[in-house]
Amino acid sequence: MVTQPELTTGLVIGIVAIPFVVCALGALSLIFRWRRWEPFERALGYASVVLSGVCLVLSGVLAVNAPAIALKPGINLPLLGDVGSLLLVDSLSIYFILIVNLIAFVASWNSIAYLRDRFPRRERRITVESTEQNDTSRSNRRNPTGFHTLVNLFHFTMVLVPLADNLILLWIAIEATTLVSTVLFAFDNKRESWEAAWKYLIITSTGIIFALLGTMFLANAAKGLAVLREGPIADVLIADPNAIMNWTFLMDHVSLLSKDFVALSFLFIVVGYGTKAGLAPMHTWLPDGHGEAPSPISALLSGVLLKSALYAILRFYTLTNAKLGNADFTSTALLVAGLLSLLVATPFILKSNKFKRVLAYHSLEHMGIITFGIGIGGEIALFGALLHTLNHAVTKSLMFLSFGDVLRRYERIGVAQTDIRGVLRSMPITGGILALGGLALVGTPPFNIFMSELIILWGALSRVLLPVASSKPPPIYASSIPNWVTLGAVALFMISTTLIFYGLVRHLAQVLLHKADYPAADDKATGVEIHRGSERPFHEPVLELAPLLILLTVVILFGVWIWPPLSQLISNGVTIVLTGKG
Template structure:
């Protein structure tokens, strides 16, 4: 059954390309495809029982999903389901405004489904080479989505994204080849199989491990958007349709991060390699957190603001992995999930507001709370929540990360974490307060009213964020612990 998680979106994508299919029918097929894929994942997990002992396998051994992969796959499916629901209203409104022709909806949903299938395969591949190929296929699928509006800015953003990320993926492949060579030198067969690499990690020359991980980290880190490899990210996120931006930020960055984490327990079995990879995570995490938080103040486009926030949050996650141990890993994975809820929510709310105001420029959007009091207040809550404020889970994850840093004697990291997250909080509070509570201008608003599907996507993610961050964080922690066991090679 696990195969259907990946195959259902592919079949739905092909159906959306049928020439005789009406564009509105593509909406139904796409949403149904995402829903059935999510159901297949849930059913597979429930039927499998304790996957911490026996991973789920399928498709002639090509698919293997353990607790770590299941966590990332579940987040991917969840965010995608909300994005497809949101797309129905958002894309229809843009058709009505003449942004693009309705006949292109079929290709939009088709590439969205291919994108989803590729990201799911990243989390479920049984060998390192298939993971690499799946991550590269996410580039091929998403480049068409980034350039969907077919204007100068979106095409340039798509080309920048394609060239830089393809270069990064190539660098990662070099790292995988070095790792495979090191394994062959150690007498390991089927060197790309993840389980073989894990079992025989101690036999590999530590020098090969460190060189391989450096290449892989830089290569995949390009797709994570870590500084200074991030230059594609603000343009791509700001030029893509809003539902695509939500997937790029809330899911694609996770898929690339997962590809690095998959190798963590292999390299971490050697003390020298563990120290080396931890320093990589901390170094790139710190500079990403620092630069991105400082760039937030200067952003005038709301989607670019969210894009730089994604870089900042990926930096925070990397700090958790770099600090390591159960507490550091808990902070990293808890933050990954929380960010994947709150960031798409911010994109969804910002998208609805931009449709109403006809702009994404922060200076031109004021007085939201005067027109829609509930939305205005929720908008500010979500925006400060992105930076680690209650009532969302980012607050809890940053507190855990701070505790992990202090417990391991990383006092400078703890101080820098507090400093730069405070800067980010101030930026988002200032800008979102201006948008929500600033004086309402006489600018003519567009005749736009969110429909049931858009409201459901926004409200659903908002409630989910409250539950995960405020009401039931312990439940989320219990779901994360088996994934931590995979990373730290401990019994669950």
């Protein structure tokens, strides 16, 4: 009979090890140049898809068997020792792991088609030969194996984030996502992608310094614990000195932390991880980055990376509330950041822009909505905010991947992103998915985003209209934001989301409904001749549509029904955020 800790440990090892092993295989192939052997290259791509699917299944099993209280996986590694003591598995971390694995799975699947178009096989052979002779064409040196290797490394680092109990390890994991994603940003090797990578790395590195300084302030807040030489706390720290920066340890001894340093730490954390989460006014890297990255990477960035930073903020949010005894300080900071993000996103979604940039600004909007929900606080709004985290990840990935499929095909016949029109005619299935995803994204019923936005609004209004005692066990760290502030915030929320609704529908109509106007050209990937005004010039294979259809199913289903284990996971996550226990 397998015990709960053993099962959890086994599942966690599987979830972490799989992307790492695929990445290691890819890295070996790059070192030993197996990448030039095409069967290996293809096998690595398919292995990446299948194994990320296995990761998703394992995280589903973990979600169903989520431990009632936080567990430390028993992982001992040669040289590194008791790594498990730095990790944490609770409902909140499992929920975020599930999101990471879901999006990593569909993005890996979509990568196969992206890479096939990026490196058409015939052309690839020629370019490999030409790169050996002509060093100037560096773009040709990009290779699918490198892409799969980096995607799996990215996947590995993003899984590590929600598993980190040690807050320094959490910072290292988030910084690792920055480094890997920068290389993926620039994968297309264009001027624009290098510019975007530069902007991204400089801005997020700056932000991440704030986050590290915030973590140091927290370490200083815990200095009183570090100097204890006797007693139960000293015993724990003698056995595991690094426990002093573990979130669970700090939560257990929060009363002994220095109040001012905890508050200062939270401010730096919001600025630092908020930069990585793309919150305004530190969001300026986001439209460039998401707009220029390959579409599967945009999906991962928008769907998961932003949420990883948000997860870090959530852990500090709970700790700060527990120390201060209420959520006034943290809620005010997050409410301001959330509303500012919503307001900043609105004009950029209304104006004419490249569609991928419009989607990137939507990420800013939705991160604003999630932060708004956390800022409002309370069980209902927090439930809505956590649910919105998943809903946005799924819907935005659907949009990036489906538009990415459209973009790839139009680029093959020389049509620029700004000139894409009539997708419903040229690619009716992908166009239809894009239309439904777009409607979901702007919060149209009966889709998932509508559901979570409604819950957040309900949470905000119920604070004013129907204040009831919490069902969670005390202590609950709630905010006492005045009613007029909450109502004002709700009004701004409503105005912004309504304007954004109009903005995205207008952009969608332009892409989907206008008359298709592409020139007569040869499809670079298939060699098929496309005639001017052809009704359905592009083939839409079922295997390419499958990841989109999986996401669309979730988008539609979660608008009316939530998988019960998932609902339980979110509810437990809310308890953890509100009380620090669960």
